[in-house]
Each structure stands twice: as structure tokens, then as C-alpha cells.
Amino acid sequence: xxxxxxxxxxxxxxxxxxxxxxxxxxxxxxxxxxxxxxxxxxxxxxxxxxxxxxxxxxxxxxxxxxxxxxxxxxx
Numbered sequence: 001x002x003x004x005x006x007x008x009x010x011x012x013x014x015x016x017x018x019x020x021x022x023x024x025x026x027x028x029x030x031x032x033x034x035x036x037x038x039x040x041x042x043x044x045x046x047x048x049x050x051x052x053x054x055x056x057x058x059x060x061x062x063x064x065x066x067x068x069x070x071x072x073x074x075x
Contacts, residue, residue, distance in 0.1 A: 008039050025041060
């Protein structure tokens with residue numbers, strides 16, 4: 001909490017896109033974990049709606065398939 005950041009697991013492609021569009025807010029975790037999509041998210045300049053979208057994308061990466069299907073497709 002003191003650092004005002006979180007870690008999310010995204011696809012490598014999602015991570016690359018976010019880092020390219022907003023490198024101040026999104027950065028890969030150093031090392032092998034970062035190469036697999038694990039991403040730091042800085043909250044300082046992040047709007048709630050944007051974070052909700054990224055959080056949902058990360059949830060879809062790790063949630064059981066039955067829950068993802070029950071929740072519905074990305075809109």
C-alpha cells in the first residue's frame with residue numbers, strides 16, 4: 001500500500017500494449033515473471049475505469065474457465 005501499486009498477470013501481448021501506451025503506469029516485473037505477463041500497475045495517475053478494465057483482463061487470465069464463461073465475454 002505504501003508504494004501505491006499492484007501486480008497483475010496479463011498476457012504478454014496485453015502487457016506490451018499497456019507498457020507502450022502508458023509506461024508511467026504500467027511496467028513489466030523484472031526477470032522471467034515479467035516476460036510471462038506479470039505487470040506492475042502504479043495507481044498515481046490511473047483512473048478507476050481504466051483500472052477496472054485491466055483488472056478484469058487479469059482476472060480472466062487466472063480465473064477458472066467456468067467462471068469466465070459465467071461472467072460473459074469481454075465487451
